[in-house]
Structures are given as structure tokens and as C-alpha cells.
Amino acid sequence: MHLLVLGAWPELANQLVGLPARVSLLQAPGAANAREAAWAHHYVEVDYTGLDQGMRAAAEIHAEDPVDLVIGPREASLAVVGEIARKLGVPSMPGPVESLGADKAEVRRLLNGGGCHQVPYRVCLRPDDLTAFVSEHGFPAIVKPANGFASFGVHTVTGPDDVDPAWAHAGDVGFGAVLAEKLLTGQEYSVETLSVDGRHEVVAVTEKLTTGAPYFVETGHIVPARLDTPALTAVGQEALRALTAIGHRLGPSHVEVIRTEDGPAVIEINRRLGGDRIWELVQLATGRDMAREALLHAAGVAFEPAKVPPNAAVIRYLYSTVDARSVTTLPHNAAAGVPGLVRVEFSVAGGARVRPVLSSKGRLGYVLVHGVDSERAVQAAAQAYDAVTAALLR
Incomplete structure (x- = not known):
């Protein structure tokens, strides 16, 4: 079997090594220092989120060795995965290919029509559409980019004064139309x-x-x-x-x-x-x-899936609620001795200015712990979080 994968972060790329299949990779330039080139069946560095470039690279690979399945592990690649699968006439994972649309309003329509909990929604092209939606369904509401991802552009609307700020926040991320839903x-x-x-x-x-x-x-x-x-x-x-x-x-x-x-x-x-x-x-x-x-x-x-005794794991993300600056030397050892600590990771540079968090992109790092049950893992994560946060900002 020949698998074509669009984008594989390091841990996922490790899982591809030794897989009983031929694995071809389309990777963003410099994404993993090209280390996968040593073992991949085909390795191409390309902006795989761009339809023309991704399609061209996939077609060249397919012409040499027909692809059996196209895999998109990242949301940013799904539109291209769908188009590649359609043009090559092969299935995709996630699949099937005809259900890969990123339109969140269409997803909500399918959910409401498929026996799921009913949620009022509307696609808004201008602020007046949002005003009309909350006039009909009341406050609070939530708005988000209709084709966004992560927490980018998500904003609540609790009253009339929130309409303009919410519209600006959801629209400024550049994903097009805004989806309004009952909160x-x-x-x-x-x-x-x-x-x-x-x-x-x-x-x-x-x-x-x-x-x-x-x-x-x-x-x-x-x-x-x-x-x-x-x-x-x-x-x-x-x-x-x-x-x-x-x-x-x-x-x-x-x-x-x-x-x-x-x-x-x-x-x-x-x-x-x-x-x-x-x-x-x-x-x-x-x-x-x-x-x-x-x-x-x-x-x-x-x-056969692995069978182990059940236990627990917790991650707590570091963030600031005020304008501040990180310490020059990051406190990697601040949580040493916390039971079950797996790692402390920082995504902020030493001495960097930080602002109150508005999206996942503004987080400063994380602490990760492992425990015998959720309550004890939560307690250990809180201990690690408090220790690292106290040492991180000044």
C-alpha cells in the first residue's frame, strides 16, 4: 500500500517509520529539518496548503507509483487533501472525501438534521446580520470565523455593545464569513x-x-x-x-x-x-x-490495541492576564519534584514582552503531568503550574 501524507509533525512522522506501507510525505519547507527524507518513499518540501503546489507534487508522485490513500493529519491541509483525493480518484483519511468541507455552517446544518442537540446558527456577512441573529435568538451568542480553526477569532456576544467588538475580532483573522451561534x-x-x-x-x-x-x-x-x-x-x-x-x-x-x-x-x-x-x-x-x-x-x-491499567494525565497551559515580561532565564526546573511531572515546555523567549492571552497562539508554554487518577493528576498539575508561573513573569 502507498500512503501519501500531507504534513506530519515530528511525533507523527516517528509513527510512520517502519509502517508496513510505502509512505510519501509532502512537508512544509524546513518543517522537520528534512530528516524524514532518509526513510520516506518520496519526500517533497512544498507548501502543501496551496492547492496548485500540493496537487502538482501529489500528481507527480502518483504518476511514478500510484497512491492508495491520501492522509491529512492537520486541519490546514484538509481542503487540499480532498482535492487531491478527488483528482487522483483515491480515498482519504479523514474520509470519505465528499465530507471534507470546512464550512462550519454546513456542519451545523448536518448536525441539526442528524438527530443531534439543536443549536440555532446563522452565517453573517456584515454586522447587521449578527444584530439580526441576536435579535431573533437572544443573548448570549458566540461568533467565530466560518472556516477558522483553534480558538482564533472566537468571541462571545452578551449584549448590544459586544456586537461590533465581536465582529471585528472574528473578522480580523482573515478567514472570511462569520458564523453566529446560540451560546x-x-x-x-x-x-x-x-x-x-x-x-x-x-x-x-x-x-x-x-x-x-x-x-x-x-x-x-x-x-x-x-x-x-x-x-x-x-x-x-x-x-x-x-x-x-x-x-x-x-x-x-x-x-x-x-x-x-x-x-x-x-x-x-x-x-x-x-x-x-x-x-x-x-x-x-x-x-x-x-x-x-x-x-x-x-x-x-x-x-490489538494496547491494554494498560487506567490512569490519568493533565496539561496546564501557561499564560498571562496582564502586560508583563518573561524572566531572562526561563525556569525549566521550577517544578522539579512535582509528582508525575513529564515535562515543562516554554513557547516564549527569555526576556520577551507578553500580553493578556486572546487565543491559543498567545500561550507561553505548558506543564504536563501523569498520575494514577484524574484528581491526583489535577493536583500535581496545579502545583507545577503555580511554581512555573510564579517564576516565569516579572
Whole structure:
């Protein structure tokens, strides 16, 4: 089997080594220092998010050795993955290819029509459209780029004075039209799933920490979520209904869900592994390597998932709520001695000016811990977070 992969971050690229298939890679120039070139069947550095360049490179590879499956592990590559799969006449992961549209309004239409929790929505092309939506459905609402990703451009609208700031925040990120939805209130979770031939499996449920309104930047994740069995089941079932509603059949997904007073409701579906290192939290907590399993499924290889005693993992993201500056020498050892500490990672330079966080891009790093259960892992993560934060900013 010949797999064509568009973009593979280092940990995913490691999973491709030794896979019982020929693996060709389209990588962004300099993304991984070209180290995959040594083992890849074909290795091409190209802006794979650009349709012309990505299509040209894929067609050249396919002409030499026909591709059997196109894989897009990143949201930014999905539009190109879909087009490559259509033009080459091959399947894709995620798939099927006809369901790879990035239009969040279309996804909401499918969810509302597929037996999922009903959420009012409207595509807004100008501020007046947003005003009309909140006039009809009331406050609060949430706006986001109709084709955005991560937390870029997300903003709540709690009253008339929020309409213009929310419109500016959602529109300024440059993803086109703005999607307005009735704001769902409650604790947020995500469901990490694997799908094969339309059969969906819940691998884990993640509890999410955010900054709250107005930007809802994610600041931490807990695996497994601190829910009882009936609540875990309800959240998981809503996610699986959503995957069926949009026609998803192959590959991992990260389904974001709110537990409202009326039951779980889907916020978004991301047809990829959970970002923010959720895939690593899942592996630490369950022993399941979702990336490897998805690739083995893609290659048609039979295997048994790993079986380990259940435990837990937590990540807490570092961020600032004020204008500040990081210390010159970053405090890599500030959390030394915290039980279960896996690592401390910084994404800010020493002595850099930092501002209050408005999106995931403004976070300063993270602490990651592993524990025997969620409560103890949460306590250890809080201890590590407090120690590092106290030493990081001045």
C-alpha cells in the first residue's frame, strides 16, 4: 500500500517509520529539518496548503507509483487533501472525501438534521446580520470565523455593545464569513474517537479548562474527564451521533462538546487527533496510541490495541492576564519534584514582552503531568503550574 501524507509533525512522522506501507510525505519547507527524507518513499518540501503546489507534487508522485490513500493529519491541509483525493480518484483519511468541507455552517446544518442537540446558527456577512441573529435568538451568542480553526477569532456576544467588538475580532483573522451561534453554556469536554468503515469508537473523554468569556482560550486538559459513567456515556454518544450525521467514516476525530442543562451538545468536530497534546494525554492515560492505530487501520494491518491499567494525565497551559515580561532565564526546573511531572515546555523567549492571552497562539508554554487518577493528576498539575508561573513573569 502507498500512503501519501500531507504534513506530519515530528511525533507523527516517528509513527510512520517502519509502517508496513510505502509512505510519501509532502512537508512544509524546513518543517522537520528534512530528516524524514532518509526513510520516506518520496519526500517533497512544498507548501502543501496551496492547492496548485500540493496537487502538482501529489500528481507527480502518483504518476511514478500510484497512491492508495491520501492522509491529512492537520486541519490546514484538509481542503487540499480532498482535492487531491478527488483528482487522483483515491480515498482519504479523514474520509470519505465528499465530507471534507470546512464550512462550519454546513456542519451545523448536518448536525441539526442528524438527530443531534439543536443549536440555532446563522452565517453573517456584515454586522447587521449578527444584530439580526441576536435579535431573533437572544443573548448570549458566540461568533467565530466560518472556516477558522483553534480558538482564533472566537468571541462571545452578551449584549448590544459586544456586537461590533465581536465582529471585528472574528473578522480580523482573515478567514472570511462569520458564523453566529446560540451560546451553549456548561462544562466543556472533547471526545477522542477512532473510526473505521463508519464504526466509531470512543477512546477517551477529555475535560477542558478555558479562560471563559469572551475568548474561551483553552488553558488545560484532563484525561480522563471527571465524570461518572452515565455522564461519560451520554457525552460519548452525542459525539458518535455527530460523526454519523456528517458522514465521517475513517480516521481519528476530536469532537468538542458542552454538557448543557438539556444534555450534551456538539460545539465543533475536528477530524484529526486532538491538538494541544491531547493525543499524548490519551496515550499516557490509556496506553492507546491513536496516531499509530489510525495509520495501521489505513495500511490494512490487523492489530490489538494496547491494554494498560487506567490512569490519568493533565496539561496546564501557561499564560498571562496582564502586560508583563518573561524572566531572562526561563525556569525549566521550577517544578522539579512535582509528582508525575513529564515535562515543562516554554513557547516564549527569555526576556520577551507578553500580553493578556486572546487565543491559543498567545500561550507561553505548558506543564504536563501523569498520575494514577484524574484528581491526583489535577493536583500535581496545579502545583507545577503555580511554581512555573510564579517564576516565569516579572
